[in-house]
Amino acid sequence: MTQNRRCLSRLTIGIDASNLLKGGGMTHLREVMYETILNENVVDKVLVWGRQETLDLLENRPWLEKICPPEIGHGWLSRIYWQRFNLPKRADITGCDILFVPGGNHSGNFRPVVTISQNLLPFEWVEIFRYGWSIMTLRFILLRWSQSRSFRNADGMIFLTQYAKQQVSNCLGEFHTKSVIIPHGLSNRFRMKPKVQKSIADFSKTNPFRILYVSPIDQYKHQWNVVKAVSKLRQDGFPIVLDLVGSAYPPALSKLKAIIDRWPIAIECVCYHGEIPYKELHQQYKQADLGVFASSCENLPNILIETMASGLPIACSNRGPMPEVLQKAGVYFNPEKPEDIERALHTLIVSEKLREEKAKASYQLAQDYSWECCAAQTFGFIYEIAKRYACQYPR
Numbered sequence: 001m002t003q004n005r006r007c008l009s010r011l012t013i014g015i016d017a018s019n020l021l022k023g024g025g026m027t028h029l030r031e032v033m034y035e036t037i038l039n040e041n042v043v044d045k046v047l048v049w050g051r052q053e054t055l056d057l058l059e060n061r062p063w064l065e066k067i068c069p070p071e072i073g074h075g076w077l078s079r080i081y082w083q084r085f086n087l088p089k090r091a092d093i094t095g096c097d098i099l100f101v102p103g104g105n106h107s108g109n110f111r112p113v114v115t116i117s118q119n120l121l122p123f124e125w126v127e128i129f130r131y132g133w134s135i136m137t138l139r140f141i142l143l144r145w146s147q148s149r150s151f152r153n154a155d156g157m158i159f160l161t162q163y164a165k166q167q168v169s170n171c172l173g174e175f176h177t178k179s180v181i182i183p184h185g186l187s188n189r190f191r192m193k194p195k196v197q198k199s200i201a202d203f204s205k206t207n208p209f210r211i212l213y214v215s216p217i218d219q220y221k222h223q224w225n226v227v228k229a230v231s232k233l234r235q236d237g238f239p240i241v242l243d244l245v246g247s248a249y250p251p252a253l254s255k256l257k258a259i260i261d262r263w264p265i266a267i268e269c270v271c272y273h274g275e276i277p278y279k280e281l282h283q284q285y286k287q288a289d290l291g292v293f294a295s296s297c298e299n300l301p302n303i304l305i306e307t308m309a310s311g312l313p314i315a316c317s318n319r320g321p322m323p324e325v326l327q328k329a330g331v332y333f334n335p336e337k338p339e340d341i342e343r344a345l346h347t348l349i350v351s352e353k354l355r356e357e358k359a360k361a362s363y364q365l366a367q368d369y370s371w372e373c374c375a376a377q378t379f380g381f382i383y384e385i386a387k388r389y390a391c392q393y394p395r
Contacts, residue, residue: 010044011386013379014096016087017050018072018079019103024302025118027278028184028374029102030057033064035185035375042383047094049087084108098386105143106150112389114156114382120164120299120320121220122147123171127297130219136249148172156385158182158378160300163321178388180381184300185371186309189282194311194359197352200238208241208269209349212288212312214281214303215295217248217256217272222294222317224259227270228338229345231263238349240269242292245284247275285310290348290355293317294335301325309366313355315344329361 020026033048047065048058051073055066069090071082088108091099099106101115121127122144131137151157151172157179159165165181203209211230215221223244230242248256260266276284285291291307296319298304304325307314316322318332331354333344348355 011042011097011383012045012047012095013043013382013386014091014094014099015046015048015050016083016099016101016103016106017048017054018069018083018087019105020050020054024184024299025102025116026054026057027302028116028118029054031185031187031371032375032378033058033061035371036061036379037375043379047096049090080107098382098389100382101150101154104147104150106154107146112155112385113153114158114385115150115154116158116160117147117151117164117168118160118299119143119147120167121297123167124297127220131251134251144171151175151177155389156180156381158381160184161321161324163324164299178385180377182374182377182381183369184302184305185374186302186305186366186369187282187371190285190306190309191366192282192286192309192311194356194363197313197355197359199352200349203239205239208239209290210288211240211242211290211292211345212245212284212307213242213292213294214245214284214307215293216246217244217252219249219252220295220297221246221252222296222335223252224256225335225338225341226292226294227256227259227266228263229341230269231266232338232342233345233349234265234269240349242270243284243288244270244272245274245276245281281306282310285312288312290315290345292341292345293322294333294341295322296320296335298322305366305369308362309369311359311363313348313358314362315341315348325365326362327365329358329365331358 017029020029045063047067049067052068055068069082072079084107088110091110099110099113101113104115104118106113106115122140128137128140152175154177157177159179159181160183162181200209213226217223230240233240260270291312291314293304293316295317298320314330316326316330316332317335331344331347333340
């Protein structure tokens with residue numbers, strides 16, 4: 001496609017947000033756009049294509065133009081057709097110098113393109129087949145194919161962690177896309193200094209020690225194993241309750257409810273609150289005494305970073321990028337073994353000194369995560385790729 005580019009000192013950036021509605025990808029786009037302070041000598045305009053629900057979550061700015069093509073709201077086939085054929089034309093006509101695709105899928109012929117790896121599930125077979133032979137399994141296999149193609153063809157690639165970069169690279173083999181690691185940021189409302197830790201003897205059934213697990217109920221999140229561990233500790237006399245917060249994948253929710261029904265004591269000590277609006281989520285952390293994170297597959301776990309910033313001691317899965325993020329500031333466990341989760345929780349519950357040490361250490365690590373820094377690095381990388389492409393293929 002022939003593109004009549006302007007001088008790169010006045011860059012126009014197009015963003016394809018057509019497949020973003022919620023989750024980490026939507027949080028990333030919203031927060032990055034909110035924190036962006038554009039150098040108007042470098043960037044002239046940013047155009048975002050997306051569904052109306054997505055665009056409504058982006059704060060209005062003088063340099064931001066929101067575009068809602070009707071085709072992307074008519075089902076996934078219509079959206080894929082629009083991305084493949086219509087988006088490149090629109091990006092060209094509107095004078096875009098570069099296209100940013102935070103959703104990870106780009107099949108059009110517009111260049112240059114920068115994309116992000118935000119979902120690691122398609123690149124881990126063990127995790128994919130937790131869904132059995134299902135529509136979800138097929139979806140992840142198709143995503144593995146489409147994102148692999150997008151990543152190979154992109155001019156710039158953003159990874160969120162070193163672990164994610166290694167996993168994707170292992171799947172793709174040798175590829176020459178210029179890449180960078182830019183972690184997500186953290187909303188300041190989650191930053192709470194660690195509270196003074198109390199002995200477990202200071203808690204009771206009427207004033208229980210609250211363990212919080214924020215995450216969608218899903219096959220790779222292992223909430224049922226956490227329920228088993230907490231139920232066993234409750235049977236042993238510890239005055240604890242488990243608060244589960246998050247939306248639910250129906251088969252996983254059914255599995256969770258079956259486990260709770262099988263453990264009568266779980267009815268006393270497990271509370272599933274469902275999905276809570278993101279703007280209110282920090283209140284859940286404020287009320288908790290300990291955080292648990294039992295996922296076996298993550299790219300960059302925003303929830304873990306939020307838990308760290310909230311000043312909570314954390315019992316954490318030893319899989320994926322979790323040790324890279326939490327480092328030595330948590331007590332780790334195998335998320336597929338309830339007895340190991342029980343061990344980790346017990347270790348923290350019985351020692352207020354250990355809880356204090358881990359909470360302070362994880363809180364300090366969380367200070368490295370900033371949406372302002374993420375926004376600056378992201379737009380800096382986009383500009384670098386646009387400039388590099390213009391030098392290689394001058395118009």
